[in-house]
Amino acid sequence: MHSSASPTSAPSAGFVPARAPASSPALSLAGVTVWEWDARLRRRHPILTDIDWTVGQGEQWAVIGPNGAGKSTLLDIAGGMRHPSRGEVRILSETVGRVDLRALRERIGHVDVKTEEAFSPRRSALDVVLTGATGTIQVLEDRLDAPARERAAQLLEQFGCAAVADHSFASCSQGERRRILLARALMRRPPLLLLDEPADGLDLPGREALLAALAILAGERPAPAVVLVTHHLEELPATTTHALLLKGGRAVACGPASNVLAAEPLSACFGVPVTVSRTDGRWAARATPSW
Numbered sequence: 001m002h003s004s005a006s007p008t009s010a011p012s013a014g015f016v017p018a019r020a021p022a023s024s025p026a027l028s029l030a031g032v033t034v035w036e037w038d039a040r041l042r043r044r045h046p047i048l049t050d051i052d053w054t055v056g057q058g059e060q061w062a063v064i065g066p067n068g069a070g071k072s073t074l075l076d077i078a079g080g081m082r083h084p085s086r087g088e089v090r091i092l093s094e095t096v097g098r099v100d101l102r103a104l105r106e107r108i109g110h111v112d113v114k115t116e117e118a119f120s121p122r123r124s125a126l127d128v129v130l131t132g133a134t135g136t137i138q139v140l141e142d143r144l145d146a147p148a149r150e151r152a153a154q155l156l157e158q159f160g161c162a163a164v165a166d167h168s169f170a171s172c173s174q175g176e177r178r179r180i181l182l183a184r185a186l187m188r189r190p191p192l193l194l195l196d197e198p199a200d201g202l203d204l205p206g207r208e209a210l211l212a213a214l215a216i217l218a219g220e221r222p223a224p225a226v227v228l229v230t231h232h233l234e235e236l237p238a239t240t241t242h243a244l245l246l247k248g249g250r251a252v253a254c255g256p257a258s259n260v261l262a263a264e265p266l267s268a269c270f271g272v273p274v275t276v277s278r279t280d281g282r283w284a285a286r287a288t289p290s291w
């Protein structure tokens with residue numbers, strides 16, 4: 001299951017370009033399988049099975065599937081957060097297992113619950129965003145220059161969080177924390193952005209600000225590759241180019257968004273009838289309950 005060729009073009013001012021040559025994918029998985037040990041059954045249990053997946057530079061992917069399908073595990077693999085039990089993972093032209101993962105992770109913007117939990121509750125919202133400049137959890141003052149501080153303030157403004165910049169991260173609302181983490185992920189203009197349910201907890205304007213920001217990113221040259229995990233098609237920007245459907249740890253559909261985000265593949269993936277509509281490029285879905 002491989003995607004089509006990726007768009008390429010000249011870098012815009014201020015963009016940190018990917019080190020990968022223009023033709024190489026941002027991400028490629030070949031035969032990726034992940035097992036976990038089931039202590040009760042005393043045998044290994046598959047979480048992902050034989051995933052072949054290629055994300056081209058600048059492509060905007062949606063990953064969708066039922067609870068427990070393996071979406072977050074797949075994103076952890078894509079972000080170099082864990083190794084596969086079997087198969088090959090290449091991220092930004094580096095092969096997992098043959099590269100310093102800490103250095104590689106500095107080139108990836110990753111928004112998920114685990115990252116959120118890693119921060120000290122007393123850390124200010126601005127500090128959390130600033131850590132995005134170094135890809136760390138701690139604020140590395142000596143590596144922060146004036147442009148980094150300006151960008152952090154500008155991103156907090158863009159995501160509607162300027163008023164809470166000095167508040168402790170823990171005192172921010174769930175939606176504010178999500179916005180702050182999105183700002184953090186964008187600090188380094190990463191060539192690969194991984195978003196696990198980024199709209200979770202966002203109010204309606206917050207979701208629209210996120211989708212608008214993603215649409216702007218998709219229009220940048222070069223655009224970062226984006227992988228967005230969501231349960232709701234309504235949380236996908238119109239710029240989504242491709243989609244992967246996961247079920248029981250297996251890829252059940254993969255390819256151009258217009259083909260995959262359709263009634264038949266989604267119904268097969270969720271095991272219930274799903275209807276899909278599209279207005280002004282944005283998707284909406286309804287499912288018939290199984291009871």
Ligand SMILES: Nc1ncnc2c1ncn2[C@@H]1O[C@H](COP(=O)(O)OP(=O)(O)OP(=O)(O)O)[C@@H](O)[C@H]1O
Nearest residue numbers: 036037046047065066067068069070071072073074
């Ligand atoms: N470390 C682990 N040990 C055992 N099982 C695990 C581990 N990590 C994940 N799993 C199991 O693997 C399956 C996939 O988990 P994952 O979090 O990737 O699913 P998901 O598609 O992101 O689900 P959700 O939509 O609920 O977020 C689940 O059944 C989960 O319980």
Ligand SMILES: [Mg+2]
Nearest residue numbers: 071072073196
């Ligand atoms: Mg998940």
